[in-house]
Amino acid sequence: MRLIDADSFQQQVAAIAIKDNLPADRCCALCKLIEMQPTAGGWHKVADGDLPPEPKCVDDVKRYLTAQKSIRGPYYINSITEYYGNLPCAELNLWWWQEHCVAWMDLPEYEEEQP
Known part of the structure; x- marks a missing residue:
């Protein structure tokens, strides 16, 4: 298991979507999927x-x-x-x-x- 910064990852996904002219609905769906992932644990x-x-x-x-x-x-x-x-x-x-x-x-x- 690896810990990642989900907020930073979502920003990177959005930047790639804008750069590659991907449809906004696909980007939103991917960001929503990232947001729904469970965290490794609470601080x-x-x-x-x-x-x-x-x-x-x-x-x-x-x-x-x-x-x-x-x-x-x-x-x-x-x-x-x-x-x-x-x-x-x-x-x-x-x-x-x-x-x-x-x-x-x-x-x-x-x-x-x-x-």
């Missing part, structure tokens, strides 16, 4: 107090897609963030959402690729 905002559940044991590693504060711009989408919770072996990841993360999204289907 949970840390500012609203919506924090991820803590893992229950050492082997229970949670993985999320996170949006974090950035020096160069307001935010950036991070790659997969691993969260080990309140475990002594992972104190560096203990409070990752309080210092950097502004929003997070569940990735229930995520499996690390094996080489």
